[in-house]
Amino acid sequence: MVRNTLALIIVLVISLTLMSCKEDTSNPVTPTPEEPVIKVISPTSTTEIIDSVMVEVEATDNKGVTKVEFYVDNVILKTWTVPPYEYLWKLTNQEDSSKHSIYFKAYDADGNITTTEILFAIVRRMKTPNELNVIKINETEVWLKWKGNRNIAEKYEFEAKANEGIYEVIGETGAENDSVRILWQHLYDTKYSFRMRAKKGNYYSNYSNVVSNIYLLPKDFTLTKPINGSSITGRPIVFEWNQSMGAVNYALQIAKSSNFDTIYYQKSGLTATSDTVETLKGNTKYYWKVQGYNRVNGETTSDIWEVNIEAYACNGVVEYEGKIYGMVKIGEQCWIKENLNVGTRINGAANPSNNGTVEKYCYNDNEANCNTYGGLYTWNEAMGYSTTAGVRGICPEGWHIPTNAEFQTLASSVSNNSNALKAVGQGTGSGAGTNTSGFSALLAGYRYYGGYFVSLSDFAYFWSSTEYSSPYARFIGLDYNGANITFNYYYKEFGFSVRCVED
Numbered sequence: 001m002v003r004n005t006l007a008l009i010i011v012l013v014i015s016l017t018l019m020s021c022k023e024d025t026s027n028p029v030t031p032t033p034e035e036p037v038i039k040v041i042s043p044t045s046t047t048e049i050i051d052s053v054m055v056e057v058e059a060t061d062n063k064g065v066t067k068v069e070f071y072v073d074n075v076i077l078k079t080w081t082v083p084p085y086e087y088l089w090k091l092t093n094q095e096d097s098s099k100h101s102i103y104f105k106a107y108d109a110d111g112n113i114t115t116t117e118i119l120f121a122i123v124r125r126m127k128t129p130n131e132l133n134v135i136k137i138n139e140t141e142v143w144l145k146w147k148g149n150r151n152i153a154e155k156y157e158f159e160a161k162a163n164e165g166i167y168e169v170i171g172e173t174g175a176e177n178d179s180v181r182i183l184w185q186h187l188y189d190t191k192y193s194f195r196m197r198a199k200k201g202n203y204y205s206n207y208s209n210v211v212s213n214i215y216l217l218p219k220d221f222t223l224t225k226p227i228n229g230s231s232i233t234g235r236p237i238v239f240e241w242n243q244s245m246g247a248v249n250y251a252l253q254i255a256k257s258s259n260f261d262t263i264y265y266q267k268s269g270l271t272a273t274s275d276t277v278e279t280l281k282g283n284t285k286y287y288w289k290v291q292g293y294n295r296v297n298g299e300t301t302s303d304i305w306e307v308n309i310e311a312y313a314c315n316g317v318v319e320y321e322g323k324i325y326g327m328v329k330i331g332e333q334c335w336i337k338e339n340l341n342v343g344t345r346i347n348g349a350a351n352p353s354n355n356g357t358v359e360k361y362c363y364n365d366n367e368a369n370c371n372t373y374g375g376l377y378t379w380n381e382a383m384g385y386s387t388t389a390g391v392r393g394i395c396p397e398g399w400h401i402p403t404n405a406e407f408q409t410l411a412s413s414v415s416n417n418s419n420a421l422k423a424v425g426q427g428t429g430s431g432a433g434t435n436t437s438g439f440s441a442l443l444a445g446y447r448y449y450g451g452y453f454v455s456l457s458d459f460a461y462f463w464s465s466t467e468y469s470s471p472y473a474r475f476i477g478l479d480y481n482g483a484n485i486t487f488n489y490y491y492k493e494f495g496f497s498v499r500c501v502e503d
């Protein structure tokens with residue numbers, strides 16, 4: 001052991017002595033070739049390359065560098081003969097996560113070559129976020145969500161434009177997020193578009209999908225009339241509300257229950273902030289609300305208000321199809337005290353049909369007679385082509401064509417004296433009207449076979465809603481020279497007067 005150590009020391013001493021001798025005796029008479037020195041500044045082995053990187057090397061030599069070569073995956077990509085040895089290496093066609101070997105060679109005039117160590121560059125693509133969506137937007141904020149692949153992104157940046165304007169950056173968030181709330185002022189009735197992209201330093205991904213056609217929901221608004229909980233007599237009822245910012249039209253809904261499971265009345269596309277409703281019934285509580293819509297049918301709904309519609313008490317008026325009718329209470333019944341004059345006039349020779357239009361005759365085909373005496377209607381037309389006794393037919397909502405039994409009640413109320421039903425001036429002698437009931441019947445005549453009009457000033461015939469048989473229906477008749485009330489039936493094609501009684 002000791003001997004071995006001694007031997008090693010001796011060898012070392014000899015070696016050192018020899019080396020000293022060589023150094024001392026070296027002399028540049030014959031210059032020893034000196035190899036170029038090369039140093040890679042960029043990229044480094046830890047560089048992740050997004051799109052491109054500036055390649056930079058330093059190379060020196062005692063007699064001058066003649067050439068520097070840049071190898072990627074063992075293939076020369078770039079050759080320099082003079083400094084600076086810089087090059088913008090673009091990798092935009094390379095796939096994400098692809099790994100590339102790179103090295104450099106420096107040459108001098110003596111044919112010396114220095115090769116750097118191999119580095120590996122890794123490509124990192126910016127991934128484009130997608131499925132951008134607006135969750136919610138109001139005057140001061142917008143909530144966005146998306147699907148992103150963070151990859152190397154540090155942030156997401158968001159842009160918006162108003163109407164056909166240009167995009168502006170409205171905010172950013174960390175790339176770890178998949179939703180954001182951005183404080184940003186919005187205007188009503190303005191179309192917004194949004195897009196986003198991922199970002200790292202000065203590098204950006206492509207833009208995401210664009211979310212367009214975004215409008216603020218209409219601003220909350222209040223109902224104004226009729227006052228919540230009020231009670232109203234008379235028709236029609238005008239419903240009113242305040243204008244809502246951002247609403248371009250409204251819908252009024254009325255229901256008999258507060259959950260609106262069955263809508264009683266609905267009108268949409270209202271550009272005004274009111275609607276007139278004629279069809280509400282007495283003794284009924286209604287609930288109503290209004291929806292305001294923006295240009296893309298986004299909806300804001302008002303509170304729900306209540307209104308109590310009281311019975312007419314038979315002392316008001318009914319506005320129906322542009323005409324105002326009086327009413328009168330006779331016994332326990334409430335009657336409209338004029339003959340209906342509703343619909344479009346057809347000539348006596350023509351026959352009405354179930355065509356969605358109310359068709360009336362005017363005595364002698366003269367509209368002026370309709371104004372005075374009301375229209376004359378076939379039974380089917382008066383009944384709205386129903387055969388059900390008590391049907392509304394062509395009467396206003398809340399009223400109906402009287403049944404034969406209801407006419408009998410009316411007759412009882414006036415002790416079967418038709419003079420009490422006839423207007424003063426109608427009829428003569430024992431048939432002269434006294435109108436003590438207020439029924440105000442006019443001897444309006446009727447439409448007869450072949451389209452003829454007969455018996456003006458002689459007879460008044462009122463259809464009941466009670467069918468007698470297929471060709472016939474029941475009616476009551478009053479005549480000019482007697483106090484009796486006739487109950488009979490006649491062909492449905494005849495044109496008679498129509499009175500309505502309240503439901």
Ligand SMILES: [Ca+2]
Pocket residue numbers: 033034035036061062063064108109110112
């Ligand atoms: Ca050299």
Ligand SMILES: [Ca+2]
Pocket residue numbers: 352353354355356357358359381
């Ligand atoms: Ca018709």
